[in-house]
Amino acid sequence: MYTYNALTRRRFLTATGLAGAGAVFAACGGGSESPGAEPAEGGGGASGYDGPNVELAYWNGFTGGDGPVMQQLVDQFNSEHANIAVTMTVMEWADYYAKIPTAVQSGNGPDVAIMHIDSLPTNAARNVIVPLDDVAEALNLREGDFAEAVWSAGEYDGQRFGIPLDVHPLGFYYNKAVLESAGLDPESPPTDRESYEAALEQLKAAGIQGHWMSPHVFTGVLTVQALVWQFGGDLFNEDGTEVTWHEDPAVEALTWAVDLVRNGHSPTDVGQDADAIALQNGQTAFNWNGIWHINTLKEVPDLEWGVAPLPNIGGTEAAWAGSHNFVLPRQRTPDDNKQQAARVFINWVSQQSLAWAEGGQVPARNSVRESEEFQALPEQSALAQQVDYLHFPPAVPGIGDVFADFNQAVNEAVLLTKEPAAALSEAADRASKKLEENRERYGG
Amino acid sequence: MATTTPRIRRHAPWTPYAFMAPFLVIFATFVLAPALLGIWMSLHDWDFMLENRPFVGLDNYLALFDSTSAVFEMFWNGMRATAIFTVASVPFLVAIPLALAVMLNRRFPGRTVFRAIFFMPYVLGVAVVGLLFRFMLDPNIGIVNGLLGTSIPWITAQPWAWISLVAMTVWWTLGFNTIIYLAGLQDIPSELYDAAKVDGASAWQQFRHVTLPGLRTVQLFVVTITILASANMFGQALLVTNGGPGDSTRTALIVMLAEGLESFRMGSAAAMSYLLAVFLGIVSIVQVLAMRERRPRWQS
Numbered sequence: 214m215y216t217y218n219a220l221t222r223r224r225f226l227t228a229t230g231l232a233g234a235g236a237v238f239a240a241c242g243g244g245s246e247s248p249g250a251e252p253a254e255g256g257g258g259a260s261g262y263d264g265p266n267v268e269l270a271y272w273n274g275f276t277g278g279d280g281p282v283m284q285q286l287v288d289q290f291n292s293e294h295a296n297i298a299v300t301m302t303v304m305e306w307a308d309y310y311a312k313i314p315t316a317v318q319s320g321n322g323p324d325v326a327i328m329h330i331d332s333l334p335t336n337a338a339r340n341v342i343v344p345l346d347d348v349a350e351a352l353n354l355r356e357g358d359f360a361e362a363v364w365s366a367g368e369y370d371g372q373r374f375g376i377p378l379d380v381h382p383l384g385f386y387y388n389k390a391v392l393e394s395a396g397l398d399p400e401s402p403p404t405d406r407e408s409y410e411a412a413l414e415q416l417k418a419a420g421i422q423g424h425w426m427s428p429h430v431f432t433g434v435l436t437v438q439a440l441v442w443q444f445g446g447d448l449f450n451e452d453g454t455e456v457t458w459h460e461d462p463a464v465e466a467l468t469w470a471v472d473l474v475r476n477g478h479s480p481t482d483v484g485q486d487a488d489a490i491a492l493q494n495g496q497t498a499f500n501w502n503g504i505w506h507i508n509t510l511k512e513v514p515d516l517e518w519g520v521a522p523l524p525n526i527g528g529t530e531a532a533w534a535g536s537h538n539f540v541l542p543r544q545r546t547p548d549d550n551k552q553q554a555a556r557v558f559i560n561w562v563s564q565q566s567l568a569w570a571e572g573g574q575v576p577a578r579n580s581v582r583e584s585e586e587f588q589a590l591p592e593q594s595a596l597a598q599q600v601d602y603l604h605f606p607p608a609v610p611g612i613g614d615v616f617a618d619f620n621q622a623v624n625e626a627v628l629l630t631k632e633p634a635a636a637l638s639e640a641a642d643r644a645s646k647k648l649e650e651n652r653e654r655y656g657g
Numbered sequence: 658m659a660t661t662t663p664r665i666r667r668h669a670p671w672t673p674y675a676f677m678a679p680f681l682v683i684f685a686t687f688v689l690a691p692a693l694l695g696i697w698m699s700l701h702d703w704d705f706m707l708e709n710r711p712f713v714g715l716d717n718y719l720a721l722f723d724s725t726s727a728v729f730e731m732f733w734n735g736m737r738a739t740a741i742f743t744v745a746s747v748p749f750l751v752a753i754p755l756a757l758a759v760m761l762n763r764r765f766p767g768r769t770v771f772r773a774i775f776f777m778p779y780v781l782g783v784a785v786v787g788l789l790f791r792f793m794l795d796p797n798i799g800i801v802n803g804l805l806g807t808s809i810p811w812i813t814a815q816p817w818a819w820i821s822l823v824a825m826t827v828w829w830t831l832g833f834n835t836i837i838y839l840a841g842l843q844d845i846p847s848e849l850y851d852a853a854k855v856d857g858a859s860a861w862q863q864f865r866h867v868t869l870p871g872l873r874t875v876q877l878f879v880v881t882i883t884i885l886a887s888a889n890m891f892g893q894a895l896l897v898t899n900g901g902p903g904d905s906t907r908t909a910l911i912v913m914l915a916e917g918l919e920s921f922r923m924g925s926a927a928a929m930s931y932l933l934a935v936f937l938g939i940v941s942i943v944q945v946l947a948m949r950e951r952r953p954r955w956q957s
Contacts, residue, residue: 339706482810484795614920646727
């Protein structure tokens with residue numbers, strides 16, 4: 214785009230103002246293709262790949278303990294497939310979702326990528342990713358192979374956009390040494406509201422603030438989301454067109470969380486990650502955290518800890534979860550060989566999901582989840598018990614936009630600057646307007 | 658003097674432009690063209706991934722003034738946060754570097770070392786500084802509360818969050834303004850100080866009547882650049898407080914980032930940034946008018 218050398222000095226005079234600007238306009242303007250312009254399919258990757266050597270760019274956001282595990286899978290794949298070389302690039306999820314559309318638009322997008330389940334509809338609607346029904350077919354994937362919620366959330370507009378790799382639910386972590394020091398049984402952590410509150414009281418009597426309630430997304434907002442479902446509420450109505458987090462069950466749920474602070478079971482103003490670190494340091498007993506936290510805690514020497522399904526505080530069993538999915542980013546100039554090789558890669562990794570489980574995730578496939586090998590991973594399989602009552606955000610494009618409002622409401626309430634009901638209903642007002650705009654925008 | 662003699666031309670008419678060309682090309686490509694494109698975008702419902710980018714006229718701008726729109730509260734809360742930060746940080750960023758520069762301009766052993774030390778934080782990236790302070794200021798496990806033996810919510814409650822952000826920004830960037838002031842101080846002729854001393858001026862009077870007037874143009878530059886830098890505060894709040902508590906430190910730039918690159922409403926984000934640019938333009942003009950060099954009375 215920037216053709217400094219090609220210009221003579223004389224041409225600069227005219228080129229600067231006109232051509233320079235024109236080049237930028239042209240570069241930014243072109244290239245949006247109509248939806249449904251599908252790439253070659255080629256058997257969805259089941260028939261293998263025997264074409265010339267290709268290199269595949271594979272992007273994801275596995276910056277934590279899951280990164281090395283994925284890299285091992287990629288290395289293994291590369292050694293088993295002489296004519297396909299996959300190069301993995303890892304970046305922060307937050308940057309990743311801003312970067313991928315730009316890269317795809319400029320023709321520099323990856324050949325295969327990972328996205329969270331709640332990002333699929335937005336990226337499908339925005340033409341960032343292409344349907345891969347053929348891969349699902351070739352893998353012989355059926356709805357029955359997966360937890361229902363995971364499977365259905367990968368569809369948008371009647372087409373499949375994601376091949377589920379894993380499910381990552383929220384779990385209930387506890388520090389056994391702390392429980393013991395307060396006279397509680399470290400082997401039978403609380404499972405319901407009564408026993409949870411009783412345990413908190415006993416911890417308080419021993420001078421321990423039992424559940425540090427974070428005002429941040431990790432882990433406070435995830436905790437509150439799980440509570441909302443437990444109390445019988447939901448964040449949105451069924452088709453994701455209206456906000457329902459200002460209704461009674463959600464207010465009850467947030468109030469319970471805020472009362473942890475008010476009743477002295479949590480310090481005020483908990484910092485980012487401080488809740489998780491407090492558990493490691495033996496300053497608190499309980500922490501509701503993601504399954505990815507398993508590997509972090511395993512690395513802490515001499516820490517006696519356990520993990521269990523979330524206690525049922527609200528009366529209905531429920532837990533927050535996310536899911537990583539394979540996607541195929543749109544290519545400006547599709548290369549049939551690469552398209553085919555990318556499908557072979559997805560197909561192959563999808564069948565290795567047990568290896569991925571060791572990275573601290575629950576496999577999305579029922580068969581792997583029920584296998585003996587997976588059951589032998591004590592922490593992961595404990596959290597997998599929740600699989601039938603996991604909740605995911607609705608498959609609506611742009612749904613991510615309104616979470617900022619929910620996050621803010623939780624933040625304000627847990628920091629005690631607003632009453633839970635007021636914080637939630639103010640956030641709901643803002644979010645409703647955004648949902649309405651999104652409906653117009655994505656023609657939903 | 659006669660000026661009718663035709664000047665001897667020593668260079669082609671386009672020579673000066675050729676010298677400016679490398680700058681102009683880069684300026685046009687990375688500043689002018691995007692700026693023009695931004696105006697165009699702000700008049701559309703613009704998503705670079707969607708083919709349909711309907712022309713909406715001034716709707717994106719009008720929404721910013723319509724209290725029932727989805728962006729109104731978000732945008733003005735962001736502008737308020739930016740204004741608070743600017744008003745709170747600029748006086749420190751102007752005064753402390755000036756004092757430092759005056760001190761570092763004196764001759765004493767280790768002067769160069771101290772100059773380097775005060776400038777050092779400025780070379781760090783915002784990511785480094787942001788992470789550093791986020792850990793140090795953590796209310797529960799941070800070293801600051803640990804050393805002080807307090808439990809001050811440095812980043813989770815107001816006004817502490819603003820105090821933290823202003824303090825870390827001052828620590829981080831004061832080196833830049835200090836260097837500018839130092840350069841300015843070295844431009845003030847020492848004869849003026851000698852003359853002042855002969856007239857019996859005290860140190861304060863020398864500062865007041867020689868140093869400050871001598872720094873007037875430098876001062877104008879420093880204040881302008883500092884206001885603009887503070888109004889563009891972004892990384893510190895994103896990394897240390899993530900806009901919190903609530904949305905109280907969510908500055909205008911964070912709002913624009915969310916609107917343009919997370920919600921992909923680029924037209925609306927472009928309109929916001931133009932409105933901010935207009936505000937900053939007005940502030941800069943007012944400030945230049947207020948601080949410009951006045952002609953000495955005997956000349957007027």
